[in-house]
Amino acid sequence: MRFSIQRETLLKPLQQVIGAVEKRQTMPILGNVLLRAGEDGLSLVATDLEVEWLAHWEHDVEAPGQTTVSARKLLDICRALPDEASIQLRQEEDRLLVQSGRSRFQLSTLPAEDFPELEGVKGGLTLELPQRDLLELMDRTSFAMAMQDVRYYLNGLMLELERGRVRCVATDGHRLSLYEVEAVVETEQPRQVILPRKGVMELSRLLERVDDPVRLEVGSNHLRAHFSGVRFTSKLIDGRFPDYRRVIPQEEGQVMKVEREVLRQALSRTAILSNEKYRGVRMELTRDRLVLQAHNPEQEEAEEELEVEYQGPDLEIGFNVGYLTDVMAHLGGDDVRMGLRDAGSSVLVRDSDSERALYVVMPIRL
Numbered sequence: 001m002r003f004s005i006q007r008e009t010l011l012k013p014l015q016q017v018i019g020a021v022e023k024r025q026t027m028p029i030l031g032n033v034l035l036r037a038g039e040d041g042l043s044l045v046a047t048d049l050e051v052e053w054l055a056h057w058e059h060d061v062e063a064p065g066q067t068t069v070s071a072r073k074l075l076d077i078c079r080a081l082p083d084e085a086s087i088q089l090r091q092e093e094d095r096l097l098v099q100s101g102r103s104r105f106q107l108s109t110l111p112a113e114d115f116p117e118l119e120g121v122k123g124g125l126t127l128e129l130p131q132r133d134l135l136e137l138m139d140r141t142s143f144a145m146a147m148q149d150v151r152y153y154l155n156g157l158m159l160e161l162e163r164g165r166v167r168c169v170a171t172d173g174h175r176l177s178l179y180e181v182e183a184v185v186e187t188e189q190p191r192q193v194i195l196p197r198k199g200v201m202e203l204s205r206l207l208e209r210v211d212d213p214v215r216l217e218v219g220s221n222h223l224r225a226h227f228s229g230v231r232f233t234s235k236l237i238d239g240r241f242p243d244y245r246r247v248i249p250q251e252e253g254q255v256m257k258v259e260r261e262v263l264r265q266a267l268s269r270t271a272i273l274s275n276e277k278y279r280g281v282r283m284e285l286t287r288d289r290l291v292l293q294a295h296n297p298e299q300e301e302a303e304e305e306l307e308v309e310y311q312g313p314d315l316e317i318g319f320n321v322g323y324l325t326d327v328m329a330h331l332g333g334d335d336v337r338m339g340l341r342d343a344g345s346s347v348l349v350r351d352s353d354s355e356r357a358l359y360v361v362m363p364i365r366l
Contacts, residue, residue, distance in 0.1 A: 001037045001065025001091040007081050007100070013055040014075040017046040019202050020053040021071045032068035034115045035089075037061040045117065046071060051199050052118040053206075054231040066112040069096045077105055118233045121219035125161060125191060129183040131214045131227055135207040137168040140179040140357055142200050143326050146172035153239030157200045161218065162190040169244045175323045176247050176360040177330070193218055194241055199234030206232060247360055249348045252339030254312025256285060257352060260336040264328035266304040270294045271321040273302040280366045281321040285340070286314050294321070317343045318366035327359045
Protein backbone atom coordinates (compact mmCIF):
# COMPACT_ATOMS: atom_id res chain seq x y z
CA MET A 1 0.00 0.00 0.00
CA ARG A 2 1.32 3.42 -0.96
CA PHE A 3 -0.34 6.79 -1.49
CA SER A 4 0.07 10.54 -0.88
CA ILE A 5 -2.57 12.74 0.72
CA GLN A 6 -3.04 16.26 2.01
CA ARG A 7 -2.98 16.64 5.78
CA GLU A 8 -6.47 18.18 5.99
CA THR A 9 -8.00 15.41 3.86
CA LEU A 10 -6.80 12.73 6.30
CA LEU A 11 -7.19 14.79 9.48
CA LYS A 12 -10.98 15.34 9.29
CA PRO A 13 -12.01 11.65 9.08
CA LEU A 14 -9.47 10.76 11.79
CA GLN A 15 -10.99 13.37 14.10
CA GLN A 16 -14.47 12.04 13.41
CA VAL A 17 -13.53 8.40 13.83
CA ILE A 18 -11.65 8.72 17.10
CA GLY A 19 -14.90 8.58 19.08
CA ALA A 20 -15.61 5.07 17.80
CA VAL A 21 -12.18 3.72 18.73
CA GLU A 22 -12.14 1.49 21.78
CA LYS A 23 -10.40 3.28 24.67
CA ARG A 24 -10.27 0.37 27.12
CA GLN A 25 -8.24 -1.73 24.69
CA THR A 26 -9.99 -5.05 25.44
CA MET A 27 -8.58 -6.12 22.07
CA PRO A 28 -5.44 -4.32 20.86
CA ILE A 29 -6.73 -4.11 17.29
CA LEU A 30 -9.76 -2.08 18.42
CA GLY A 31 -7.38 0.81 19.10
CA ASN A 32 -6.48 0.78 15.41
CA VAL A 33 -8.14 2.10 12.27
CA LEU A 34 -8.35 0.01 9.12
CA LEU A 35 -6.80 1.77 6.11
CA ARG A 36 -7.85 0.48 2.69
CA ALA A 37 -6.34 1.76 -0.55
CA GLY A 38 -7.83 0.51 -3.79
CA GLU A 39 -8.78 1.48 -7.32
CA ASP A 40 -11.99 3.13 -6.06
CA GLY A 41 -10.12 5.32 -3.54
CA LEU A 42 -9.40 5.29 0.17
CA SER A 43 -11.43 3.97 3.08
CA LEU A 44 -10.98 4.46 6.81
CA VAL A 45 -12.81 2.12 9.23
CA ALA A 46 -13.01 2.13 13.05
CA THR A 47 -15.13 0.10 15.45
CA ASP A 48 -15.54 -0.86 19.11
CA LEU A 49 -17.89 -3.75 18.20
CA GLU A 50 -20.91 -1.66 19.21
CA VAL A 51 -20.60 1.09 16.60
CA GLU A 52 -18.69 1.19 13.32
CA TRP A 53 -17.65 4.20 11.30
CA LEU A 54 -16.49 4.08 7.67
CA ALA A 55 -15.36 7.02 5.56
CA HIS A 56 -14.66 6.66 1.87
CA TRP A 57 -13.37 9.18 -0.63
CA GLU A 58 -12.07 9.03 -4.16
CA HIS A 59 -8.30 9.30 -4.27
CA ASP A 60 -5.42 8.24 -6.50
CA VAL A 61 -3.48 5.30 -5.09
CA GLU A 62 0.06 4.39 -6.15
CA ALA A 63 -0.11 0.85 -4.80
CA PRO A 64 -3.25 -0.83 -3.35
CA GLY A 65 -3.33 -2.60 -0.02
CA GLN A 66 -4.74 -2.53 3.48
CA THR A 67 -3.49 -2.49 7.06
CA THR A 68 -4.44 -1.34 10.55
CA VAL A 69 -2.57 1.28 12.58
CA SER A 70 -3.06 3.10 15.88
CA ALA A 71 -5.81 5.66 15.41
CA ARG A 72 -4.59 7.91 18.21
CA LYS A 73 -0.97 7.99 17.04
CA LEU A 74 -1.87 8.64 13.40
CA LEU A 75 -4.23 11.43 14.48
CA ASP A 76 -1.59 13.02 16.72
CA ILE A 77 0.93 12.94 13.88
CA CYS A 78 -1.50 14.64 11.49
CA ARG A 79 -2.37 17.28 14.07
CA ALA A 80 1.29 18.05 14.69
CA LEU A 81 2.18 18.53 11.02
CA PRO A 82 1.94 22.03 9.50
CA ASP A 83 -1.17 23.15 7.61
CA GLU A 84 -1.50 22.01 4.00
CA ALA A 85 1.36 19.54 4.40
CA SER A 86 1.57 16.62 2.01
CA ILE A 87 1.79 13.21 3.68
CA GLN A 88 3.13 10.02 2.12
CA LEU A 89 2.05 6.68 3.61
CA ARG A 90 3.80 3.44 2.65
CA GLN A 91 3.43 -0.04 4.08
CA GLU A 92 6.57 -2.12 4.54
CA GLU A 93 5.96 -5.55 6.07
CA ASP A 94 4.59 -4.91 9.60
CA ARG A 95 5.32 -1.17 9.56
CA LEU A 96 3.55 1.88 8.18
CA LEU A 97 5.95 4.63 7.13
CA VAL A 98 4.54 8.15 7.38
CA GLN A 99 6.59 10.92 5.80
CA SER A 100 5.99 14.64 5.36
CA GLY A 101 8.85 16.90 4.32
CA ARG A 102 11.72 16.15 6.68
CA SER A 103 9.49 14.38 9.21
CA ARG A 104 9.43 10.57 9.21
CA PHE A 105 7.52 8.16 11.44
CA GLN A 106 7.39 4.37 11.64
CA LEU A 107 4.21 2.94 13.12
CA SER A 108 3.62 -0.69 14.01
CA THR A 109 0.64 -2.36 12.33
CA LEU A 110 -1.65 -5.33 12.87
CA PRO A 111 -3.02 -7.49 10.03
CA ALA A 112 -6.10 -6.12 8.28
CA GLU A 113 -7.53 -9.65 8.16
CA ASP A 114 -7.91 -9.60 11.97
CA PHE A 115 -9.89 -6.37 12.02
CA PRO A 116 -13.52 -7.02 13.12
CA GLU A 117 -16.28 -5.47 11.05
CA LEU A 118 -19.98 -5.35 11.93
CA GLU A 119 -22.24 -7.51 9.81
CA GLY A 120 -24.58 -6.03 7.23
CA VAL A 121 -28.11 -4.89 7.95
CA LYS A 122 -30.59 -7.76 7.60
CA GLY A 123 -34.33 -7.50 7.11
CA GLY A 124 -33.97 -3.78 6.73
CA LEU A 125 -36.39 -0.95 6.19
CA THR A 126 -34.86 1.92 4.19
CA LEU A 127 -35.84 5.57 4.40
CA GLU A 128 -34.33 8.94 3.64
CA LEU A 129 -34.61 12.27 5.42
CA PRO A 130 -32.54 15.46 5.75
CA GLN A 131 -29.57 15.36 8.10
CA ARG A 132 -31.05 18.38 9.85
CA ASP A 133 -34.22 16.46 10.75
CA LEU A 134 -32.42 13.38 12.07
CA LEU A 135 -30.10 15.53 14.17
CA GLU A 136 -33.07 17.48 15.53
CA LEU A 137 -34.85 14.24 16.44
CA MET A 138 -31.91 13.08 18.54
CA ASP A 139 -30.98 16.46 20.03
CA ARG A 140 -34.52 17.16 21.25
CA THR A 141 -34.93 13.79 22.99
CA SER A 142 -31.64 12.06 23.88
CA PHE A 143 -31.12 14.02 27.12
CA ALA A 144 -33.89 11.94 28.74
CA MET A 145 -32.17 8.58 28.12
CA ALA A 146 -31.33 6.55 31.22
CA MET A 147 -27.70 5.99 32.21
CA GLN A 148 -26.63 2.48 33.23
CA ASP A 149 -30.15 1.54 34.28
CA VAL A 150 -30.77 -2.14 35.02
CA ARG A 151 -33.70 -1.77 32.64
CA TYR A 152 -31.25 -1.88 29.74
CA TYR A 153 -33.90 -0.97 27.17
CA LEU A 154 -34.07 2.53 28.72
CA ASN A 155 -30.34 3.14 28.11
CA GLY A 156 -31.01 4.25 24.54
CA LEU A 157 -33.26 6.15 22.19
CA MET A 158 -36.35 4.54 20.72
CA LEU A 159 -36.84 5.20 17.02
CA GLU A 160 -40.41 4.61 15.85
CA LEU A 161 -41.13 4.41 12.15
CA GLU A 162 -44.65 4.62 10.79
CA ARG A 163 -46.10 5.64 7.46
CA GLY A 164 -45.20 9.28 6.80
CA ARG A 165 -43.56 9.87 10.18
CA VAL A 166 -40.40 9.25 12.23
CA ARG A 167 -40.60 9.63 16.01
CA CYS A 168 -37.93 9.50 18.73
CA VAL A 169 -38.77 8.80 22.37
CA ALA A 170 -36.53 8.58 25.44
CA THR A 171 -37.29 8.06 29.12
CA ASP A 172 -35.44 7.26 32.33
CA GLY A 173 -38.59 6.55 34.33
CA HIS A 174 -38.74 10.09 35.79
CA ARG A 175 -39.23 12.06 32.58
CA LEU A 176 -40.07 11.41 28.95
CA SER A 177 -39.15 13.26 25.77
CA LEU A 178 -40.82 12.87 22.35
CA TYR A 179 -40.15 14.53 19.02
CA GLU A 180 -41.38 13.66 15.53
CA VAL A 181 -40.87 14.75 11.94
CA GLU A 182 -42.58 13.96 8.67
CA ALA A 183 -40.71 11.59 6.37
CA VAL A 184 -41.37 9.18 3.52
CA VAL A 185 -41.58 5.84 5.32
CA GLU A 186 -42.91 2.88 3.35
CA THR A 187 -44.21 0.52 6.01
CA GLU A 188 -47.59 -0.98 6.75
CA GLN A 189 -46.96 -1.64 10.43
CA PRO A 190 -45.21 0.77 12.86
CA ARG A 191 -41.73 -0.42 13.74
CA GLN A 192 -39.69 0.33 16.84
CA VAL A 193 -35.94 -0.07 17.40
CA ILE A 194 -33.73 1.11 20.27
CA LEU A 195 -30.44 2.82 19.43
CA PRO A 196 -27.92 2.58 22.32
CA ARG A 197 -26.48 5.68 23.99
CA LYS A 198 -23.11 5.45 22.24
CA GLY A 199 -24.76 5.09 18.84
CA VAL A 200 -26.86 8.19 19.54
CA MET A 201 -23.91 10.27 20.75
CA GLU A 202 -21.58 9.33 17.89
CA LEU A 203 -24.19 9.74 15.16
CA SER A 204 -25.21 13.14 16.58
CA ARG A 205 -21.56 14.20 16.49
CA LEU A 206 -21.18 13.25 12.83
CA LEU A 207 -24.38 14.81 11.47
CA GLU A 208 -24.63 18.45 10.43
CA ARG A 209 -27.55 20.89 10.34
CA VAL A 210 -27.83 20.79 6.56
CA ASP A 211 -30.55 19.67 4.15
CA ASP A 212 -28.33 17.00 2.57
CA PRO A 213 -30.02 13.61 2.83
CA VAL A 214 -29.13 10.74 5.14
CA ARG A 215 -30.23 7.25 4.14
CA LEU A 216 -31.16 4.97 7.02
CA GLU A 217 -31.21 1.18 6.86
CA VAL A 218 -33.04 -0.20 9.89
CA GLY A 219 -32.57 -3.90 10.42
CA SER A 220 -33.38 -6.37 13.17
CA ASN A 221 -30.01 -6.00 14.90
CA HIS A 222 -28.34 -2.94 13.36
CA LEU A 223 -29.03 0.59 12.18
CA ARG A 224 -26.90 1.97 9.35
CA ALA A 225 -26.72 5.60 8.17
CA HIS A 226 -25.20 6.74 4.87
CA PHE A 227 -24.38 10.43 4.38
CA SER A 228 -21.63 12.71 3.00
CA GLY A 229 -19.25 9.85 2.17
CA VAL A 230 -19.73 8.33 5.62
CA ARG A 231 -21.28 5.00 6.58
CA PHE A 232 -22.15 4.72 10.26
CA THR A 233 -23.40 1.46 11.77
CA SER A 234 -24.63 0.80 15.30
CA LYS A 235 -25.90 -2.29 17.01
CA LEU A 236 -29.44 -2.04 18.38
CA ILE A 237 -30.54 -2.83 21.93
CA ASP A 238 -32.36 -6.16 21.99
CA GLY A 239 -35.35 -5.32 24.14
CA ARG A 240 -38.90 -4.00 24.17
CA PHE A 241 -39.41 -0.31 24.85
CA PRO A 242 -42.24 0.44 27.31
CA ASP A 243 -45.58 1.74 26.01
CA TYR A 244 -44.77 5.43 26.18
CA ARG A 245 -48.32 6.45 25.27
CA ARG A 246 -49.52 5.31 28.68
CA VAL A 247 -47.16 7.82 30.32
CA ILE A 248 -48.41 10.82 28.35
CA PRO A 249 -51.36 12.51 30.11
CA GLN A 250 -54.52 12.21 28.04
CA GLU A 251 -55.80 15.53 29.33
CA GLU A 252 -53.68 18.66 29.45
CA GLY A 253 -55.40 19.95 32.58
CA GLN A 254 -54.92 23.57 33.67
CA VAL A 255 -52.47 25.36 31.39
CA MET A 256 -49.70 27.70 32.50
CA LYS A 257 -48.02 29.72 29.76
CA VAL A 258 -44.75 31.57 30.35
CA GLU A 259 -41.75 32.85 28.42
CA ARG A 260 -39.36 29.93 28.16
CA GLU A 261 -36.09 31.77 28.78
CA VAL A 262 -37.50 33.67 31.76
CA LEU A 263 -38.58 30.40 33.39
CA ARG A 264 -35.29 28.68 32.56
CA GLN A 265 -33.22 31.42 34.19
CA ALA A 266 -35.47 31.53 37.25
CA LEU A 267 -35.18 27.75 37.68
CA SER A 268 -31.39 27.94 37.33
CA ARG A 269 -31.14 30.61 40.02
CA THR A 270 -33.47 28.78 42.38
CA ALA A 271 -31.53 25.54 41.90
CA ILE A 272 -28.42 27.09 43.46
CA LEU A 273 -29.88 26.59 46.96
CA SER A 274 -31.76 23.36 46.33
CA ASN A 275 -30.92 20.13 48.12
CA GLU A 276 -27.91 18.67 46.27
CA LYS A 277 -29.29 15.13 46.56
CA TYR A 278 -32.93 15.61 45.56
CA ARG A 279 -32.66 18.90 43.61
CA GLY A 280 -36.24 19.73 44.62
CA VAL A 281 -38.00 22.98 43.73
CA ARG A 282 -41.54 23.84 44.84
CA MET A 283 -43.86 25.61 42.39
CA GLU A 284 -46.74 27.59 43.89
CA LEU A 285 -49.28 28.62 41.29
CA THR A 286 -52.02 31.20 41.77
CA ARG A 287 -53.88 33.32 39.23
CA ASP A 288 -51.27 34.73 36.76
CA ARG A 289 -48.48 34.24 39.33
CA LEU A 290 -45.80 31.59 39.86
CA VAL A 291 -43.50 31.38 42.89
CA LEU A 292 -40.48 29.06 42.81
CA GLN A 293 -38.95 28.03 46.13
CA ALA A 294 -35.99 25.89 47.13
CA HIS A 295 -34.19 25.18 50.39
CA ASN A 296 -31.39 22.92 51.60
CA PRO A 297 -30.23 21.24 54.84
CA GLU A 298 -28.19 24.35 55.72
CA GLN A 299 -31.50 26.22 56.13
CA GLU A 300 -30.75 28.37 53.09
CA GLU A 301 -33.64 29.42 50.87
CA ALA A 302 -34.22 30.80 47.39
CA GLU A 303 -37.42 32.31 46.00
CA GLU A 304 -38.36 33.61 42.55
CA GLU A 305 -41.66 35.22 41.57
CA LEU A 306 -42.82 35.28 37.94
CA GLU A 307 -45.77 36.66 36.02
CA VAL A 308 -47.42 33.88 34.00
CA GLU A 309 -50.67 33.19 32.17
CA TYR A 310 -52.67 30.89 34.45
CA GLN A 311 -56.39 30.88 35.25
CA GLY A 312 -56.66 27.59 37.16
CA PRO A 313 -57.04 26.83 40.86
CA ASP A 314 -54.20 27.36 43.33
CA LEU A 315 -51.66 24.55 43.13
CA GLU A 316 -48.45 23.50 44.88
CA ILE A 317 -46.26 20.90 43.18
CA GLY A 318 -42.61 19.83 43.46
CA PHE A 319 -40.12 18.85 40.75
CA ASN A 320 -36.50 17.86 40.32
CA VAL A 321 -35.21 21.18 39.00
CA GLY A 322 -32.66 19.47 36.77
CA TYR A 323 -35.40 17.69 34.85
CA LEU A 324 -37.27 20.95 34.24
CA THR A 325 -34.20 22.93 33.16
CA ASP A 326 -33.26 20.14 30.74
CA VAL A 327 -36.68 20.44 29.13
CA MET A 328 -36.43 24.24 28.93
CA ALA A 329 -33.05 23.91 27.19
CA HIS A 330 -34.46 21.61 24.52
CA LEU A 331 -37.69 23.39 23.67
CA GLY A 332 -37.58 25.45 20.49
CA GLY A 333 -40.22 28.15 20.91
CA ASP A 334 -40.17 31.43 22.82
CA ASP A 335 -43.01 30.37 25.09
CA VAL A 336 -43.73 27.16 26.96
CA ARG A 337 -47.05 25.54 27.86
CA MET A 338 -47.27 23.42 30.99
CA GLY A 339 -50.37 21.31 31.54
CA LEU A 340 -50.94 20.63 35.25
CA ARG A 341 -53.63 18.64 37.01
CA ASP A 342 -52.70 18.10 40.67
CA ALA A 343 -49.68 17.71 42.96
CA GLY A 344 -49.44 13.97 42.33
CA SER A 345 -49.75 13.95 38.54
CA SER A 346 -47.06 14.38 35.90
CA VAL A 347 -46.85 17.65 33.99
CA LEU A 348 -47.12 17.84 30.20
CA VAL A 349 -44.75 20.39 28.65
CA ARG A 350 -44.98 21.65 25.06
CA ASP A 351 -43.69 24.40 22.81
CA SER A 352 -46.43 26.99 22.48
CA ASP A 353 -45.93 27.10 18.70
CA SER A 354 -45.14 23.48 17.79
CA GLU A 355 -46.88 20.13 18.13
CA ARG A 356 -43.79 18.15 17.13
CA ALA A 357 -42.34 17.97 20.62
CA LEU A 358 -43.74 17.06 24.00
CA TYR A 359 -42.18 16.32 27.36
CA VAL A 360 -43.52 14.67 30.48
CA VAL A 361 -41.97 15.25 33.93
CA MET A 362 -42.98 13.35 37.07
CA PRO A 363 -43.43 15.37 40.27
CA ILE A 364 -41.64 14.68 43.56
CA ARG A 365 -42.77 15.05 47.16
CA LEU A 366 -41.17 17.93 49.08
